[in-house]
Amino acid sequence: MANSKKMDFVILGLLAHESMTGYEIKKRMDTILGFFWNASYGSIYPTLNELQNKQYVTLQEEKDGGREKKSYTITPEGKECLERWLHLPVEKDELRYETLLKLFFGSNTDDSITLQHIEKFEEKIRNQLVVLIAMESSLQHVLSEEDAHLNYLLTVTFGIKTYEAYLTWCIQAKNLLSKRAQGNGKVIN
């Protein structure tokens, strides 16, 4: 079966839990999956068509009022495909932080610029952490209802631990930079 793109499995995984439209899949990607996987409509809709051609999903056209929806349901073959993928080893975990790039090359500009990048990063992480903690607490309340909830919780706690570490690092990084400012001769007072 070669190496299909990950998008296939993300969609199959979401549909394994419940039937959905492309629009709803996008919303999931922006919320729970958001911090470790993203996608745009431009990749979701075409993939949904491919999966339908491969008979991994089936389509039900519904009319919700006058609005028409295309709801997709996973087939047994689709589930098999998903399971096969789950058994395969992970190919790649990738982190691409432009913030780190700007810090790394920061000696080519003022430290105040670098400091601003750290502060913006800190704020962004702080906001996302609030969201993750809210997810954690709501998942803990429904943990016994479904097996999948523990799996979701696992990824959420990953995000929380990671983001907390980021915030600790931010403080430390700001400290190191301000020490350099002092060391450079411009001691105040």
Place this chain on the structure above:
Amino acid sequence: MANSKKMDFVILGLLAHESMTGYEIKKRMDTILGFFWNASYGSIYPTLNELQNKQYVTLQEEKDGGREKKSYTITPEGKECLERWLHLPVEKDELRYETLLKLFFGSNTDDSITLQHIEKFEEKIRNQLVVLIAMESSLQHVLSEEDAHLNYLLTVTFGIKTYEAYLTWCIQAKNLLSKRAQGNGKVIN
């Protein structure tokens, strides 16, 4: 100037520190930059040509023995371009962890599979952490020699803090999974 791709700035940033060949740039990407930014020759060499056309870098062909090298040096315009980019706000920090994807959808297969993914992840991180700690200590020894070293140290400590948090999470995650195994009725003894 519109929005050039990040690769341009990574190369300019590296060349701002010292002149290098494409091959050496690749090596830097695989080592120090490795954990937060990667690239292949297929993107390095063409970018180097583009930068030369834009006159952000100049080329010196050298013969190191019989082996020919193309060493690139950043120009003042290249430095300006780099500095302009450093002033711009960060556009995107992206984390794409297939491991988390497999955990998230793990309820569609045996927990033993999920456990294996966590263990492999743990091992990979443990190995990379050793490398980062070695980098940290060598950077600390040369910290006073150059301003840039503090910047490098900042990114390295980011990696260390993050990876340590990952490892803590791994233990917690394995615990949660084993508790579920017990809860599912198959209590040993």
Place this chain on the structure above:
DNA sequence: TGGCTCATGTAATCTGTTACATGATTCT
């Protein structure tokens, strides 16, 4: 009536990797 969200889709474009091709040098 106007703006937001729901809802689906495509074409152009961008960015990057993979696989291939080539050849010298250095190490064992």
Place this chain on the structure above:
DNA sequence: AGAATCATGTAACAGATTACATGAGCCA
């Protein structure tokens, strides 16, 4: 002698985003 590393490059392909196009329903 053979393997690994040094060194440069390209063509085909893959994967995804962006911008655009379209239109209905809902809320104030």
